[in-house]
Amino acid sequence: MRIVSIINQKGGCGKTTVSINLASALAGIGKRTLLVDMDPQSHCAVGLAVPEEQIEQSIYDVLISKGRGESLRLTEILWQISDGFELAPSSIDLAAFDQQMSGITDRENCLKSVLETVSGDYDYVVVDCPPSVGLLTFNAIRASTDVIVPVDMGYFSLHGLSKQLETLNVLSEQCTRKFNVMVLPSMYDIRTKMGREILAELRKHFSGKMFKTVVNFNTKLKEAASLGQPISEYDPVSKGRKDFHALAQELVGTDTQMHRTKLVNSLQDRLDAISASAEELLATVEKPKPTREQQRVMSPAAPAIAAPAPTFAPPITTPATAPQIAPEPVTATNTVAAQPVAEKKTLDMKIAEFYGTRQIGDAMMFVTLYPRAKSVQIAGDFNNWQPEKTQLNKVGANGVWQIKLPMTRGKYRYRLVVDGQWQQDPYNEMTEMNPFGEMNSVLYVN
Ligand SMILES: Nc1ncnc2c1ncn2[C@@H]1O[C@H](COP(=O)(O)OP(=O)(O)O)[C@@H](O)[C@H]1O
Ligand SMILES: [Mg+2]
Known part of the structure; x- marks a missing residue:
């Protein structure tokens, strides 16, 4: 057997x-x-x-x-x-x-x-x-x-x-x-x-x-x-x-x-x-490393830090204030190995090169890939778990979705809601189990 x-x-x-x-x-x-x-x-x-x-x-x-x-x-x-x-x-x-x-x-x-x-x-x-x-x-x-x-x-x-x-x-x-x-x-x-x-x-x-x-x-x-x-x-x-x-x-x-x-x-x-x-691969997209404090928190043995009370501001939507990401570069750069070209790229184009979360100043950028989705929303402790408040924007025709949200310092938990189905962010490795036995994605804003 x-x-x-x-x-x-x-x-x-x-x-x-x-x-x-x-x-x-x-x-x-x-x-x-x-x-x-x-x-x-x-x-x-x-x-x-x-x-x-x-x-x-x-x-x-x-x-x-x-x-x-x-x-x-x-x-x-x-x-x-x-x-x-x-x-x-x-x-x-x-x-x-x-x-x-x-x-x-x-x-x-x-x-x-x-x-x-x-x-x-x-x-x-x-x-x-x-x-x-x-x-x-x-x-x-x-x-x-x-x-x-x-x-x-x-x-x-x-x-x-x-x-x-x-x-x-x-x-x-x-x-x-x-x-x-x-x-x-x-x-x-x-x-x-x-x-x-x-x-x-x-x-x-x-x-x-x-x-x-x-x-x-x-x-x-x-x-x-x-x-x-x-x-x-x-x-x-x-x-x-x-x-x-x-x-x-x-x-x-x-x-x-x-x-x-x-x-x-x-x-x-x-x-x-x-x-x-x-x-x-991670270096290629210049993902910021977790701070020492985050690493301590991520370690299973470490006690959780008390996060400052998060505040939530309404999303800044494209095209008004979010980075302008042209569809073409998104397609061309959804790759993990185009190093020399990457150096010449603008910050916004670099952002489009990865999926997941990334802090930009006092805002958080969420980028994800759902080629077949009709709607991608985000629900988290920063919007009282109300996905309808925060709709990601589709960028180009390749199924890249993104949103930039102003967020204050702290630890946040969230889930993506894709065509009405709640799920963890597949591009964020930081997770923790919620009381329903499902995985919340976790992020830190410095
Ligand atoms: N090959 C696949 N094609 C499409 N969807 C998939 C595939 N494998 C898994 N899924 C979907 O992805 C989600 C997570 O898969 P699941 O098997 O529950 O993962 P895990 O058990 O590791 O948490 C589910 O909604 C599942 O239907
Ligand atoms: Mg399972």
């Missing part, structure tokens, strides 16, 4: 989409497959139309029971999704797993022991992990034969990846059983130059550690999830379904024994290389 954990600390990079559809695709090629949801947000149940209100017991109860030496069996909580495809759902209780298990010996091996009880029943177990490295993710890693790191092709993907691999490297040292790590490009949009360049970077540094299969950006995947279906059911002829079928076949064909030790041992080398690339 192979146990494949889908891990990335970054939220919104496609973990749940990969988990659901890889599990479904494995079942589709005749592999008996169990999907285990280790994320308290329970998105696997939502994405597979398992009614949350009817989930009486979840993987939480089984893990806790194992930790306490009790006897709730995994088979008692499973939901059948289709032939050869079952789900062990999660529940919000999982968020308290770390606390509940404190002081219990062997608490990091609960999932491993639980899965050992069904080792004859499945060919594959796919484990969807939360966007954090805590006891839940560590349980998944300890149980795993394979780890898949989905990497979205966004601006911070390389940077996030280096952090992720560093963590995996540290954790792998604490595991007796070595696991195979593979990087999976997800939400790849071949039409964006940045996407193509990031994919090329990844291939350069991770040859042999990357799937040949790429999961393309495909809106059918999003639609399938919102209707509670794997892509194989929702649209069997879609690109998304083809990608996951190819991924399942590639995974089945991977000889983990051959790669395992060698790949884990070489993680550090690759990490150094990829970190260098990420730094280079």
Whole structure:
């Protein structure tokens, strides 16, 4: 039985989409497959139309029971999704797993022991992990034969990846059983130059550690999830379904024994290389480094600083006061490697070269890329979480959206609202969980 954990600390990079559809695709090629949801947000149940209100017991109860030496069996909580495809759902209780298990010996091996009880029943177990490295993710890693790191092709993907691999490297040292790590490009949009360049970077540094299969950006995947279906059911002829079928076949064909030790041992080398690339890319767009104070705040162990009370002023909209960004340069410079030309560019054009947030004097610039969106708004503690107050402006025909907001010094939390759907800013790596278990994007104004 192979146990494949889908891990990335970054939220919104496609973990749940990969988990659901890889599990479904494995079942589709005749592999008996169990999907285990280790994320308290329970998105696997939502994405597979398992009614949350009817989930009486979840993987939480089984893990806790194992930790306490009790006897709730995994088979008692499973939901059948289709032939050869079952789900062990999660529940919000999982968020308290770390606390509940404190002081219990062997608490990091609960999932491993639980899965050992069904080792004859499945060919594959796919484990969807939360966007954090805590006891839940560590349980998944300890149980795993394979780890898949989905990497979205966004601006911070390389940077996030280096952090992720560093963590995996540290954790792998604490595991007796070595696991195979593979990087999976997800939400790849071949039409964006940045996407193509990031994919090329990844291939350069991770040859042999990357799937040949790429999961393309495909809106059918999003639609399938919102209707509670794997892509194989929702649209069997879609690109998304083809990608996951190819991924399942590639995974089945991977000889983990051959790669395992060698790949884990070489993680550090690759990490150094990829970190260098990420730094280079970040330097190219001159993203200001966080201040010492911000770094302290970003460290998980550090106490939060009390931010000065933020004030909000109405947005300054283009063309009156926001930088004039011509459509053409935006297209031409959505690249990460045009250094000599970049030096000659005006400040405004440089701003257009990156997505995410950037402070300009006493205003904050938000730039993002949503080629298919009809409306992009922002909601945050600076506008009382009212997205209708702050509409981003579309710049050119390439799906770049931006707004410049005057903001006073302090720490702010926000989410983007794209065609009515709330989501974290995919180009801002600073996040924190909100009370609803979703990720808010975080920014600091100096
Ligand atoms: N390949 C893809 N194409 C289009 N949308 C995608 C793709 N992968 C994920 N998404 C969408 O992106 C959002 C975040 O994906 P999700 O799988 O929930 O990420 P995570 O589990 O890492 O937080 C979801 O709305 C999902 O439908
Ligand atoms: Mg998820």
